[in-house]
Amino acid sequence: MGESLVPCLSRVQLEDMGVRIDSFPALKMAPPEACVAFDDIIPQAASHFDFADQTLIMSFPQAAMKQTARGTVPESQWDEGVNALLVDYNFSGSNASYDAHDSETSYNSDSYYLNLRSGMNLGAWRLRNYSTWTRNDGNNTWDNIGTSLSRAIVPLKSQLTLGDTSTAGDIFDSVQMRGVQLTSDEEMLPDSQRGFAPVIRGIAKSNAEVTVEQNNYVIYRTFVQPGAFEINDLYPTSNSGDLTVTIKESDGSEQKFVQPFSSVALLQREGHLKYSLSAGEYRAGNYNSAEPKFGQLDAMYGLPYGFTVYGGAIFSDDYYSLAGGLGKNFGYIGAISIDVTQAKSKLANEENSEGQSYRFLYSKSFNSGTDFRLLGYKYSTSGYYTFQEATDVRSDADSSYSQYHKRSQIQGNVTQQLGAWGSVYFNVTQQDYWNDEGKQRSLNAGYNGRIGRVNYSVAYTWTKSPEWDESDRLLSFSMSIPLGRVWSNYHLTTDQHGRTNQQLGVSGTALEDHNLNYSVQEGYGSNGVGNSGSVNLDYQGGVGSASLGYNYNRDGQQVNYGLRGGVIAHSEGITLSQPLGESMAIISAPGARGAHVINNGGVEVDWMGNAVVPYLTPYRETEVSLRSDSLNNQVDLDTASVNVVPTRGAIVRARFDTRVGYRVLMNLTQANGKAVPFGATATLLDTTKEFSSIVGEDGQLYISGMPEKGALQVNWGKDQAQQCRVAFTLPEQQDNTGVVMANAVCR
Incomplete structure (x- = not known):
């Protein structure tokens, strides 16, 4: 029998490829790293090496392979990252002076806000603290929103959390808690197996400050320009709970509306279980409320034929609730789910209350580009209280919850895509209360279109609350026209009283990486509002982001500013960063100071050879790359990209092998005057890393990472006559190519 070329693959490598190791005893008994002849062990398995294409082709019978979902990243590649300390910060401030023309009022106002997410990574454990600081006109408020310790439980595809967290919001309203929680982590599943923070839309009449509060905490603050705006990057403190949105205009007036928020109970794939177990004590946030101990269970399971059954329970000394529901995907009709919740509460003065809640959800996406969702809650009896409502009522008998x-x-x-004509959206919410005839209502509608390169949009908002005598109505029109790297912008807003505000300006980007955004606006308002204007700058650098803005109107002027970024302390130094996100990578490229990170504007390798790539998706393979053309003339990379797979909250190391030294093109001759043979290997001696290169035609050798003085060992065979050594001293570089030309004799 003739000899054949076979691949040397270990049991571990075969398992990573998806081979069912447990189905073949010979593979299961093999040492983990030893070569195994898989084509002799697995029937119908074969391998072939195509020399022409330099490709190894292997085939396995389907029965020998695991049924792996598309997009699956093997668990063996999941990286828990390095041990480190981290801080993610977001600071914003404003200084305003007002001199109202219609009164004798004149005053200054200063406001500052700091959001800190700090923590420590130790192995698979993640310690995190979330705190905020607010200072308004000399009054300081420091809120410790929560501290938690968590880690992944990989066999269960779950996340274990100890400390401050929030309960699941799929079935019951989410509440903040302090205790222990074990919950499914959908991120561990591949994209093809995964079955919501809300988008907030509104209209600003001027340069305005938008603040979002949840559970009486400020969770988001930003500055927006006149016209329709959209906030789609919220980081809620829990999975549900109404969001209070405040729009503070440049003249000091405020608009307020409530954005109901509740994550939708999604249908599950057949055989998939999504669950959450929580036990601890209720956290009331800033409210003066009791904090009873409780336990909560939520579970959803996918049944055959497109059905999903789900349910849950909450148990406490003075409250219990049971819920059950069924969902079904009806194909062309859409997806529907219905559930019922029974609750019994002990209120103030030992009063018992019992009631039911019914919930209905319908969603459908049409081929025409229409996405329609309707979510309705109905409390059928006045005796139904959520866990949070019942707890607050017991704490304060005079609370409005006892009546309303x-x-x-x-x-x-409803969202409708119109192809080349753009898209339209329509959002409506209505919420009412027992013993109160008023209803809280809001409506948002808009159209986004494009003619040629001109973008335009029309938006309308209407809000009404029971405590307001009249509703708020705003209509806006916006248009943007590109002028090279600059955009010309126009905004028009008008309210129910006919007051209009118009803004005209330019915006654009600057610098090599387009990481400086700027805008200049000038405006005019009717009904005595008068002139207004603004200038805004936003810079995204490698060690953080900074913003600066100035705006004025008839009644005063305001300066706002902000700093955002992160700091990581790790075994190889302290590295400054852009905002970190949840999972991130630390690039380690010694000597590559100034190298740019691809697809991360402004991020460069620092003087210690480190850089941070933020906002990586956990459990997903991400390519981290450096721009080779941004390296200096004395640095080369063995590879320009590294793949990483971080776990949730991990700080993974993306290590690049660098060659620091001169790039040299050396003509090598032997002692007999002949050129060193083609294909000889030249290795740099006396270095911490072994650098090698291949000699080309006529004895030419290109090698990087060379010192000014040193020695090369050259081999083209095993005999003594096929080996020689080169002692060299490099001459000065004589041109701007970055390559040193040299001649040397190999002896």
Whole structure:
């Protein structure tokens, strides 16, 4: 029998490829790293090496392979990262002076906000603290929103959390808690197996400050320009709980509306279980409320034929609730889920209350590009209280909850894509309360279109709350025209009283990486509002982001500013960064100072050879790359990209092998005057890393990472006559190519 070329693959490598190791005893018994002849062990398995294409082709019978979902990243590649300390910060401030023309009022106002997410990574454990600091006109408020310790439980595809967290919001309203929680981590599943923070839309009449609060905490603050705006990067403190949005205009006036928020109970794939177990004590946030101990269970399971059954329970000394529901994907009709919740509460003065809640959800996406969702809550009896409502009522008998608690809520969202004509959206919400005839309502509608290179949009908002005598109505029109790297912008807003505000300006980007955004606006408002204007700059650098803005109107002027970024302390130094996100990578490229990171504007390798790539997706393979053309003339990379797979919250190391030294083109001759043979290997001696290169035609050798003085060992065979050594001293570089030309004799 003739000899054949076979691949040397270990049991571990075969398992990573998806081979069912347990189905073949010979493979299962093999040492983990030893070569195994898999084509002799697995029937119908074969391998072939195509020399022409330099490709190894292997085939396995389907029965020998695991049924792996598309996009699956093997668990063996998941990286828990390095041990480190980290801080993610977001600071914003404003200084304003007002001199109202219609009164004798004149005053200054200063406001500052700091958001800190700090923590420590130790192995698979993640310690995190979330704190905020607010200072308004000399009054300081420091809130410790929560501290938690968590880690992944890989066999269960779950996340274990100890400390401050929030309960699941799929079935019951989410509440903040302090205790222990074990919950499914959908990120561990591949994209093809995964079955929501809300988008907030509104209209600003001027340069405005937008603040978002949840559970009485400020979780988001930003500055927006006149016209329709959209906030789609919220980081809620829990999975549900109404969001209070405040729009503070440049003249000091405020608009407020409530954005109902509840994550939708999604249908599950057949055989997939999504669950959450929580036990601890209720956290009331800034409210003066009791903090009873409780336990909560939520579970959803995918059944055959497109059904999903789900349910849950909450147990506490003075409250219990049971819920059950069924969902079904009806194909062309859409997806529907219906559930019922029974609750019994002990209120103030030992009063017992019992009631039911019914919930209905319908969603459908049409081929025409229409996405329609309708979410409705209905509290059928006045005796139904959520866990949070019942706890607050027990704590304060005079609370408005005892008279006005939620009765029903309806939320509808429609989005229609119109192809080349753009898109339209329509969102409506209504919420009412027991013992209160008023309803809290809001409506958002808009159209986004494009003619040629001109973008335009029309938006309308309407809000009404029971405590307001009249509703707020705003209509806006915006248009943007590109002028090279600059955009010309126009905004028009008008309210229910006919007051209009117009803004005209330019915006654009600057610098090599387009990481400086700027805008200049000038405006005019009717009804005595008068002139207004603004200048805004936003810079995204490698060690953080900074913003600066100035705006004025008839009544005063305001300067706002902000700093955002992160700091990581690790075994190889302290590295400054852009905002970190949840999972991130630390690039380690010694000597490559100034090298740019691809697809991360402004991020460069620092003087210690480190850089941070933020906002990596956990459990997903991400390519981290450096721009070779940004390296200096004395640095080369063995490879320009590294693949990493971080776990949730991990700080993974992306290590690049660098060659620091001169790039040299050396003509090598032997002692007999002949050129060193083609294909000889030249290795740099006396270095911490072994650098080698291949000699080309006529004895030419190109090698990088060379010192000014040193020695090369050259081999083209095993005999003594096929080996020689080169002692060299490099001459000065004589041109701007970055390559040193040299001649040397190999002896």
